[in-house]
Amino acid sequence: MTRARKRKARRRGSARxxxxxxxxxxxxxxxxxxxESEQRVGLYTMIEDNLAxxxxxxxxxxxxxxxxxxxxxxxxxxxxxxRAGVPQAVPILDLPLPFPRPAGAQWIDAYRxxxxxx
Numbered sequence: 696m697t698r699a700r701k702r703k704a705r706r707r708g709s710a711r712x713x714x715x716x717x718x719x720x721x722x723x724x725x726x727x728x729x730x731e732s733e734q735r736v737g738l739y740t741m742i743e744d745n746l747a748x749x750x751x752x753x754x755x756x757x758x759x760x761x762x763x764x765x766x767x768x769x770x771x772x773x774x775x776x777x778r779a780g781v782p783q784a785v786p787i788l789d790l791p792l793p794f795p796r797p798a799g800a801q802w803i804d805a806y807r808x809x810x811x812x813x
Contacts, residue, residue, distance in 0.1 A: 712804050720805035732770060738806045739766045742787070745799035752776075752793045754785055761790070772806060 712720075724741045725734040742764050749762050759776035764787065766772055773784040788807060792800055 712801060714808075716801075717805050717808040720801060721809045724802070724805065725809075734809070735770050735772070736766065738802070738809060739764070739772050742772065742799070742802040742806060745802050747798040750793065750797040752791055754783075754791065759783070759785075 720741075721738070724737040726737075728734040728737050746764060748764075749760050751758055751760055753759065754776060757778060759778045761774045761776050762782075763775045764772060765775055765784065767784070772787045774787050774790045776783050776785055787803055788810060790803070792803065
């Protein structure tokens, strides 16, 4: 990766993981899963178990604290954010990650990769 691309990736708050690395993470999360629902739960579990919480980020330019991740009844993985005491669920697919990224953020990348079809 060129120096300019690395700077750009850092500004966006995302690290570039190779497709092969993302595939390995997804495979680790879904190894014993039989269907899409179980795969989503497997990826959710890896995010929940490995993502360092809480952390601060910005949603629509407003600072928020990501307190936890949750799986909704419709099986959407969301980040539960709080600002001024008010909680708000943000789809993890839409959550901007800060720089430096919190430990375990590669599992969010893996989930995004899985949703995108790899």
